Amino acid sequence: MFENDLVATIVLVAYYLVGLLAIPTMLKAWSPLPREVIRKIQHVAYSLSVFILLRLFSTWYMAVLAAFCLVLLAYPALYLLEKTELYKKYFVDRTERGGELRKQLLYVQISFAVLILFFWGVLGAKWQYMVAVAVMAWGFGDAAAALVGRFLGKRTFVHAWIEGAKTHEGTLAMMVAAFVAVFFTLLFLSGLSWYICLLISLIVAPIAGVVELFSKRGTDTLTIPFATAAVVFPLVVLFGYLGW
Numbered sequence: 455m456f457e458n459d460l461v462a463t464i465v466l467v468a469y470y471l472v473g474l475l476a477i478p479t480m481l482k483a484w485s486p487l488p489r490e491v492i493r494k495i496q497h498v499a500y501s502l503s504v505f506i507l508l509r510l511f512s513t514w515y516m517a518v519l520a521a522f523c524l525v526l527l528a529y530p531a532l533y534l535l536e537k538t539e540l541y542k543k544y545f546v547d548r549t550e551r552g553g554e555l556r557k558q559l560l561y562v563q564i565s566f567a568v569l570i571l572f573f574w575g576v577l578g579a580k581w582q583y584m585v586a587v588a589v590m591a592w593g594f595g596d597a598a599a600a601l602v603g604r605f606l607g608k609r610t611f612v613h614a615w616i617e618g619a620k621t622h623e624g625t626l627a628m629m630v631a632a633f634v635a636v637f638f639t640l641l642f643l644s645g646l647s648w649y650i651c652l653l654i655s656l657i658v659a660p661i662a663g664v665v666e667l668f669s670k671r672g673t674d675t676l677t678i679p680f681a682t683a684a685v686v687f688p689l690v691v692l693f694g695y696l697g698w
Contacts, residue, residue: 455512462510463520469506470524473499479544490604492546494597500562501593507566508582514574521563521570532556554672561675565589569679573687583643587686588679590635591662596674598631599624599666617670628666633659636682650693658685 474496481492511517532555535541547554566589573584603624610619637655640646646654665681666674 459516504589518567521567587639588683590639591632591682592678594635595628595632599628602627629659629663632662
């Protein structure tokens with residue numbers, strides 16, 4: 455068991471070093487891709503890392519421990535890097551003084567840890583797929599919302615509770631992407647009938663879109679996965695009780 459978890463930890467660290475450090479910095483340095491596209495590639499990569507925690511670690515507590523160890527290693531390293539010209543030149547951070555990458559790393563791992571604790575540690579391994587469903591809704595939905603809103607959005611929302619220039623088109627893209635992500639994750643991992651997966655996805659997608667719309671200061675990394683899980687889980691229990 456220890457050897458298995460050690461290998462899983464090495465894989466996790468390597469994934470973050472390559473997928474979330476090396477590739478985005480190379481894209482920024484040598485590709486013509488807009489910064490926002492590179493940021494959202496990073497976000498999708500963040501979301502996909504949850505499968506390493508779910509599939510490679512032997513127990514839920516080792517997966518949670520790995521998530522927090524990653525923060526303990528990466529957070530101070532990013533803090534020190536922010537003070538260098540290298541960071542400003544090669545890292546994709548929207549804030550002038552840095553800090554966005556550190557905050558997102560912290561939010562992502564907190565989200566993973568809380569979901570794994572509940573849906574694996576408390577409820578048991580058969581509910582692991584709920585973690586993936588919740589995270590995929592955020593990873594792909596948030597990326598679609600940001601990119602469509604930035605490059606295709608024309609009609610903006612005006613409301614005191616909405617931060618920034620969020621658009622109708624971006625929110626619609628969020629709902630569509632969340633629907634697709636939730637549907638296929640449920641279909642392949644949950645063992646539920648396709649029509650149940652479809653129905654749950656149709657219900658949760660607009661809710662995820664509204665949650666993203668009203669989330670502020672990058673908290674959608676937390677709010678979308680938690681809101682998705684809070685909707686999908688009782689629906690699965692209800693349909694199971696009804697014998698669907």
